[in-house]
Amino acid sequence: MKVLEEIQRSFREYTGPGAGAIAAVVLVLAALVLAAVLIRHYASPAARAARRRLDLFRSIAVANQLSLVERETLLRVARHYEIEDPIQLFVKRSLFEAAVPALKLDSETSESIRKKLYV
């Protein structure tokens, strides 16, 4: 927003009061372009897949009665190992076990995750 105000101010200084209408048009156009970019971004297969994975992550987490802390722990592990698909962690216990010492995960939370997911 700061950037937009800067553009408006410099534009005003440069064009003077008569150019207000033009500026409005430009702004609308810019907004449209931005909207198109955003729509394209969220509607792409990759985006959809990512959302589906996230949904599935949530579903599995719910099905396994993971607490928010436990979910966050798993996502932290995913981020640590740069795993794009955190669902992998529901089946890849070896990653989780490697992360326990690496990330100094809370032992209580870790044990709870083991019991809920890997048995």
Place this chain on the structure above:
Amino acid sequence: MGLAETLGLIRQLPREEAVGYLEAALVEPYEEIQLAAFRFLADQQGINRADVVVQNFPLLLAGVRKRIVEQKWYFIGVAKEQIRSGLERTRRAAYDMLAAIGEVDVAHLLAVAVNDASTVIRDNAASALEKIALRYHYHLLNWHTKEDEKSKAYVESNRALMLQALEVLLRTFQIHRKSLFLEIAVEMGGFSYRLIVDQVLAKTDSPLWRAFLQCMGKAQSDAAVELLFKLLAEREERIREAAVEVMRSRQDAAFPIAVASWLAKLPPDRFLQVSTRVHEIPWWKTVEQNPDIEPLVASKLIDFVARSFIDPRARDAMILTLYRSRHAEVRAGVLLTLREIKAPQALDLARQALADPSDDVRVLAAKAIAEESPPDKAKLLAPLMSSPNEELRKIAVREVSRESFNRYIKSFDRLDDRTRELAAKALAKIDASMMERLVDEVNSMDPERRIKALRIIDYVEAGENLKPLLMELLGDKDTRVRATAIKLIELSGNVEGMKILIGALNDSDRRVRANAIEAFEAIGDERYAALLLPFVKDPDNRVRANAAKALWNLGRHEARTVVEEMLEDPDENMRLSAVWTIGELRYEGAVEVLSSRMTRETSEKVKAKLTDVLARLTVPPGKGEA
């Protein structure tokens, strides 16, 4: 909650996406996670992606592997497809899985891997096959040696697959060089015979050929021996050569034992078939070097060689080598066999064996000499007449006396009657089996010998003992034999004999008639006198005289009239017989009758007889008679 819940949700994803997660789970080093993923992947009604399981086989833990073996037919099918895929990693995983199944069911698939482009796959497959083969080999031996029923069932149910695998394995022998497969082929006997002939022995001196010869060079089982003899009987020289080469190489003491053990199990007709096909025994040197082999083994080998088609001289020499055995049974076997096959050395060996330390062998040797009856038989056996061994002693006594008997018979005609009688009685005393010999002689085809025997029977007074035999002689073709037999037989109370005797009274031969009459006299039953009455008119002087004598002795005193009429007969012989009969009857007034005739007699022969009889009659009985 847990893995099942998680994977259940994943399962709902598009198939390929779900398989990705399941594969990730499958390769986790945690058995429970692998098992959970396996259940979904191997679900033939669901995801059905066993190929993923096969591809990741090297990473699978024991629990999952166990499940694979439980569903082996499903996974073997999948592995077959994976093997065809062309990717080394995939093929290797598939072969690893087959190796883990490790049963004969997969041997033919693994056999193909022995020829794979990948060295690792080749080596792994060969090792896996070796393990499978070892198990099969174990069961084969267990069945053959211990007749274990479970092993038999295992071998039989897997035989076809094993043969299928062997076909490839023997073809690829140059790659793996594992002789175990050859050993199995050998142990499989007839089932793998074509494989051995067509593949193993296809090319002389190939590595496989050499390996086979090496394998046979130490094999001792019945199957190996059977195979060897089967190859030896083949028409193709190349095959026979292989068998002969193996046999030549067998210098170990175990081989003759193995052969004998196999031969002992053969039925008689098969044993004969095998033996008679043998033209050479290249391994006999081993037997010669170990003559002390067990008697059972030795006897089977002796039997085998005796029936073989080997040159007789070489064959006999081979058998003879076993006479060096320290086992008396073996030495006895050699002696018996050489005699059976009529080996020229048999008699010499029997002579040598008379000095054998074993009584059994000496007895056999004595029997052999007795049967062969060499000229020096009595000389050889005489020393054994005092042997402490009863059987030996008996043989020696019997044979020496037989020899004496034979000599006696041979010189019979040259001896005078008294010497014959004395010699016969002396022989009867020392030879308990003289009766048997007399029976043999009586049964001889030569009538002269029969007559001699009958005379000896008379000398030794054995007529009563040999009555049944002599009865048969009453019907002998030879009249002299019939006449002599009648004389010897005591016929009273014997209906058959009486019938024959009555028949003999009408015999065309006067000697038979005369002897028949004498026999009736000997019976001493006056009821038979009527039978003899017609013979007092017989044209033969001897018959008439005997009839008169018999009638007198049977109490018919009219016989006196008969003889006195004979004394007046114009026939000189008739008068001679009358003189003899009166001398025998010694009735009262006999001297007067003869003296009266003396005054009228013109024949010098009759006069001489009258003088002789009168001299005897005037001497009191018991004095002056021999």
